[in-house]
Amino acid sequence: MGIYQEKDLRMLKYHILVSPRHDHAVRDVAGILGMGVQPLRRLLIERLDMQYLENLAGRYDQWVEHGDRKDPLDRALGRELFTRYLPLVDSSGMDLILAEARASVEAGIPASEAATRARARLAEVLRP
Amino acid sequence: MKKVVDVSIPLGPVHPCWKEPARVKCETRGEKVLAAEVELGYMKKGIERIMKGRPWQEVLFLAERVCGICSVIHNMVFIEGMEAVSGIAVPDRAAYLRVIVNELDRIQSHLLANFSFCYTIEHETLAMYLLNTRERAMDCLERITGARVNKAFMIPGGVRFDLRDNDRAALLTDLDWIQNEVDRYTRMFDTGPLIATRTKGVGILTQEQARIARAVGPTARASGIAEDVRLAHPTYRKLNFAPLVRMEGDNHARIMLRFGEIFQSIGLIHRCLSDLPEGPIRGGGTCGAGETVSRGEAPRGELSYFILSDEYGRIVDIAIRTPSIMNIDACTHFMLPGVTSLADVTSVFVSADPCIACNER
Amino acid sequence: MNLLQDAKNWVRARSIHVAYVDVGSCNGCDIEVLACLAPRYDIEQYGILVHNNPREADILLVVGAMTPQWIDKLPALWAKIPAPKAAIAIGNCPISGCVYNRRETYILGPVSKYIPIAAEVPGCPPRPTEILSAVLSVAPTVFRDYEVKRP
Numbered sequence: 001m002g003i004y005q006e007k008d009l010r011m012l013k014y015h016i017l018v019s020p021r022h023d024h025a026v027r028d029v030a031g032i033l034g035m036g037v038q039p040l041r042r043l044l045i046e047r048l049d050m051q052y053l054e055n056l057a058g059r060y061d062q063w064v065e066h067g068d069r070k071d072p073l074d075r076a077l078g079r080e081l082f083t084r085y086l087p088l089v090d091s092s093g094m095d096l097i098l099a100e101a102r103a104s105v106e107a108g109i110p111a112s113e114a115a116t117r118a119r120a121r122l123a124e125v126l127r128p
Numbered sequence: 129m130k131k132v133v134d135v136s137i138p139l140g141p142v143h144p145c146w147k148e149p150a151r152v153k154c155e156t157r158g159e160k161v162l163a164a165e166v167e168l169g170y171m172k173k174g175i176e177r178i179m180k181g182r183p184w185q186e187v188l189f190l191a192e193r194v195c196g197i198c199s200v201i202h203n204m205v206f207i208e209g210m211e212a213v214s215g216i217a218v219p220d221r222a223a224y225l226r227v228i229v230n231e232l233d234r235i236q237s238h239l240l241a242n243f244s245f246c247y248t249i250e251h252e253t254l255a256m257y258l259l260n261t262r263e264r265a266m267d268c269l270e271r272i273t274g275a276r277v278n279k280a281f282m283i284p285g286g287v288r289f290d291l292r293d294n295d296r297a298a299l300l301t302d303l304d305w306i307q308n309e310v311d312r313y314t315r316m317f318d319t320g321p322l323i324a325t326r327t328k329g330v331g332i333l334t335q336e337q338a339r340i341a342r343a344v345g346p347t348a349r350a351s352g353i354a355e356d357v358r359l360a361h362p363t364y365r366k367l368n369f370a371p372l373v374r375m376e377g378d379n380h381a382r383i384m385l386r387f388g389e390i391f392q393s394i395g396l397i398h399r400c401l402s403d404l405p406e407g408p409i410r411g412g413g414t415c416g417a418g419e420t421v422s423r424g425e426a427p428r429g430e431l432s433y434f435i436l437s438d439e440y441g442r443i444v445d446i447a448i449r450t451p452s453i454m455n456i457d458a459c460t461h462f463m464l465p466g467v468t469s470l471a472d473v474t475s476v477f478v479s480a481d482p483c484i485a486c487n488e489r
Numbered sequence: 490m491n492l493l494q495d496a497k498n499w500v501r502a503r504s505i506h507v508a509y510v511d512v513g514s515c516n517g518c519d520i521e522v523l524a525c526l527a528p529r530y531d532i533e534q535y536g537i538l539v540h541n542n543p544r545e546a547d548i549l550l551v552v553g554a555m556t557p558q559w560i561d562k563l564p565a566l567w568a569k570i571p572a573p574k575a576a577i578a579i580g581n582c583p584i585s586g587c588v589y590n591r592r593e594t595y596i597l598g599p600v601s602k603y604i605p606i607a608a609e610v611p612g613c614p615p616r617p618t619e620i621l622s623a624v625l626s627v628a629p630t631v632f633r634d635y636e637v638k639r640p
């Protein structure tokens with residue numbers, strides 16, 4: 001009979017991601033990362049299980065309301081968003097990027113510029 | 129040293145303890161669960177897609193069929209959304225009747241949830257008692273609304289049927305009976321030493337974790353989050369509603385909280401019946417264009433509908449967020465990791481009252 | 490038909506193991522099947538045992554409208570049930586797709602395309618008593634002459 005239960009779930013996962021609320025959340029996250037929507041969808045489909053995807057909009061809304069309240073740089077990069085709400089990177093990798101960004105802010109680069117660079121780094125790390 | 133192998137143990141989709149198909153894959157070391165992963169798609173019917181472009185009369189019936197256990201609240205939230213976009217007022221009597229039916233639905237849903245939990249921990253006696261008690265609640269619902277499961281009781285501008293005098297008398301007797309019985313079972317559940325070993329300290333969800341996964345309803349309230357959408361509902365505010373909260377966040381707290389809410393619902397129905405105003409049960413109005421987010425407290429937690437309609441009352445866009453989405457997420461990603469025995473996986477999963485039909489729509 | 494075969498058939502028709510599978514319902518029918526367990530309907534007094542193990546089942550209750558994930562799994566599940574066996578479709582969903590059978594849907598019904606259905610109980614949802622009487626009336630006709638028919 002074979003392992004008939006292990007099945008390709010990508011299409012089903014895609015169906016979850018295209019419903020209206022999830023689509024908004026995906027677009028917002030793509031905006032944060034400066035990534036295209038379709039590559040981000042692919043990334044989410046590969047890294048997260050179906051329940052995370054179903055709850056994507058819920059978790060994202062929760063982060064918008066409560067996550068990363070203290071530090072503006074954390075907020076701009078979505079530190080908790082990508083490590084806890086949507087666990088795509090581990091916290092050590094995230095801390096590394098953040099430390100670099102902080103160092104460059106101290107070196108005199110304006111905060112917004114540093115954030116943009118750090119985002120690009122983050123997108124790089126995330127890309128498979 | 130003994131070599132420990134990490135194994136991934138799949139549970140489901142057809143599992144003796146689960147009413148609905150879902151597949152939970154548990155990564156284990158020995159008996160300890162390290163992580164869990166859910167595989168869905170067994171119930172994906174695409175209701176939101178079917179709803180788009182249909183008149184509200186059809187969406188009314190589709191909305192109920194998102195979930196057959198809590199069909200009343202889906203009905204209520206959708207209708208309240210349609211009323212909000214088209215400015216239809218509800219007569220007072222109808223508003224109270226809605227609360228009565230909604231609370232009866234909550235009673236039967238909570239009894240069913242606790243039945244499944246007791247059945248899962250193999251306490252069949254208590255489970256059967258609870259299921260039998262539920263039948264009485266179903267009788268009350270059937271007498272008032274005319275159907276057992278999909279009732280379509282609420283319509284824009286009111287409700288379909290009035291509460292007749294003999295139904296009211298029967299409702300009062302049945303509520304007393306349910307209260308007595310559930311009181312007994314609550315004590316049995318609370319004091320049973322064997323039940324305590326399967327429930328206390330098992331499947332803990334901390335308050336912080338509950339916030340991350342945005343847990344709602346009894347699952348969140350058992351972890352100390354005092355959130356309840358009924359607090360914002362005008363009719364419930366008239367009834368002085370206040371949510372119950374427990375702090376432990378384990379299986380025991382969740383089940384006991386549901387028992388507590390059954391008593392609370394009975395109290396609410398009593399209060400509704402005593403101040404039930406006289407008057408018509410149906411107002412008039414036409415459904416029109418608008419956009420709104422309508423919320424309501426389902427037995428499992430916050431349910432919200434985003435509705436966008438055109439001037440003929442057709443649904444242009446709709447998005448449904450059901451409570452099970454958040455609760456199953458909280459359950460599988462926070463409660464299950466750390467469970468010390470595989471035997472507890474099923475009971476922890478069931479204790480969050482998962483409803484896969486809602487989850488996938 | 491000899492006496493032993495007679496006895497076997499007779500016993501079979503009086504001890505029915507039921508499994509149910511949900512292939513994408515709204516839960517309404519699901520819950521009505523569960524309600525049959527309640528002491529009020531007392532399904533066990535008729536010799537019916539509901540549990541969810543297909544390998545021991547005689548009768549499969551199919552609930553729901555056939556979602557894509559099931560199209561390979563339902564026949565596989567059906568193959569696991571030992572003969573004699575029968576499937577009963579509960580509710581409108583497995584029969585016609587009920588409200589889900591519209592444009593834009595994901596379902597791929599009806600269930601009878603995938604496994605043979607012996608009986609259908611229409612209703613949205615049917616009452617527990619109707620489900621019970623369907624099981625009771627299908628069981629004897631399926632099992633009555635099984636020992637003689639057997640290949």
Ligand code: SF4
Nearest residue numbers: 514515517580581582
């Ligand atoms: S027939 Fe009706 S009640 Fe039964 S599963 Fe289908 S929609 Fe739900």
